[in-house]
Amino acid sequence: MSAGRDAQAEQAERSGRDGQAAAWPQEVTDLFERSFTCEYASLTRSGLPVTWPVGPFVGEGGRTLEVTTGLTYPAKAERARRDPRVALLFSDPTGSGLTDAPVVLVQGLATVRDADLQANTDRFLRAVAAKFPGAITGRSWFLMRRQAWYWSRIWIEVTPLRMSWWPGGRLDAEPRRWQAAGEVTAPPSDPAPAGRNAPWMAAPADWRPRADQALRFGNPVLTSTGADGWPLPLRSLGVRRVDDGFVVRTCPLGSAASGQVCLTFHGHREDLGGQDNVVLVGRATPVADGVHVRVERVLPDFSMSGNAVQQLRKMMTGARALKPRLEREAARRGQPVPVLRRPR
Numbered sequence: 001m002s003a004g005r006d007a008q009a010e011q012a013e014r015s016g017r018d019g020q021a022a023a024w025p026q027e028v029t030d031l032f033e034r035s036f037t038c039e040y041a042s043l044t045r046s047g048l049p050v051t052w053p054v055g056p057f058v059g060e061g062g063r064t065l066e067v068t069t070g071l072t073y074p075a076k077a078e079r080a081r082r083d084p085r086v087a088l089l090f091s092d093p094t095g096s097g098l099t100d101a102p103v104v105l106v107q108g109l110a111t112v113r114d115a116d117l118q119a120n121t122d123r124f125l126r127a128v129a130a131k132f133p134g135a136i137t138g139r140s141w142f143l144m145r146r147q148a149w150y151w152s153r154i155w156i157e158v159t160p161l162r163m164s165w166w167p168g169g170r171l172d173a174e175p176r177r178w179q180a181a182g183e184v185t186a187p188p189s190d191p192a193p194a195g196r197n198a199p200w201m202a203a204p205a206d207w208r209p210r211a212d213q214a215l216r217f218g219n220p221v222l223t224s225t226g227a228d229g230w231p232l233p234l235r236s237l238g239v240r241r242v243d244d245g246f247v248v249r250t251c252p253l254g255s256a257a258s259g260q261v262c263l264t265f266h267g268h269r270e271d272l273g274g275q276d277n278v279v280l281v282g283r284a285t286p287v288a289d290g291v292h293v294r295v296e297r298v299l300p301d302f303s304m305s306g307n308a309v310q311q312l313r314k315m316m317t318g319a320r321a322l323k324p325r326l327e328r329e330a331a332r333r334g335q336p337v338p339v340l341r342r343p344r
Helices: 002-014 026-034 075-082 117-131 141-151 208-217 308-332
Strands: 038-043 049-054 065-070 085-090 103-113 153-166 176-179 221-225 231-235 238-242 245-249 259-268 275-287 290-298
Touching: 026 085, 026 103, 026 153, 038 075, 038 221, 038 231, 038 259, 049 065, 049 075, 049 221, 049 231, 049 259, 049 275, 065 075, 075 103, 075 153, 085 153, 085 231, 103 231, 117 141, 117 153, 141 308, 208 238, 208 259, 208 275, 208 290, 245 275, 259 290
Parallel strands: none
Antiparallel strands: 038 049, 038 085, 065 153, 085 103, 103 153, 153 176, 221 231, 221 259, 238 245, 245 290, 259 275, 275 290
16 A cells, blocks of 8 residues: 555656646556557446457657547447546557566546547557557558558547556556546547447357357456446456356456456467457356356457458458448548548
8 A cells, every 4th residue: 555655645746737647657658658459448338348459559748548449430439438437458568578567557537539530540640650660661552541441540538547557467466556636637528429330240149169269368358347437457367268158367456346347358469460359248256266257248359360361351351341331430420531641
């Protein structure tokens, strides 16, 4: 507890007169800057936490952590606009170049930005070019311009309210803590578009095959909802398959997980040249050796695994499903479809 008080006292001393958050703990900032992925958790209408791996960026001025979702699959943003309580977990340093990296949980308020889709898309291309240069310089611009369905983006800006981190990723230890000043708030999201978006991909009828495949990604992230109503994603310490789902061994902070939960298995290459996800939802009950998750269904996902030819085929399949949605989602927001322009 003393570590948490020390971090909070330091933050309070450094808080500016404008009421914005002071500098974040130095122990976590390198991870924010260099992580290829983090796990982003938001809440559905029913209160189910849903967690997906996404690419994180540090906002201008270092006041926010920011992620995106495609305009053609906006559910991550729509959930955050409806309920801004979100969380980001930095628990996979693959590709960051960091050794002995901490695991960091950030809980905060989301601000959804989709009032200017062209600016969003320009900004996304610049951010990707700066953080992952090969993702753009190594691609054919001719092909990229035909992938506007992927590159057209909605931004989700997260204002951190509190952080917990485990130095060296030692999740069985007590975390250190940081909290923003009490007056820190997040700006409101842009107005919601007219109508509702429909799912673009059907989920597999049987969750079991994907659950069996998921084990190759190692320990999953278990997301429950904390007593304060915020999503609580935590990297597990161990997992084993049982007939109706999984038994997950958690750190002390997650040992009481119960009710609606999400299990997120994912992995990516060091060069981010491919990634794969398995996301399962169900109900959790604490048991003697961990948390028993009874899986109810698997969520549809658009993984980019395999070699370059296999990934190209998946992109072509995705294009057929998502291109028709591009104009529809832009029209819902009263805007034209963004044009891809080379980042400068």
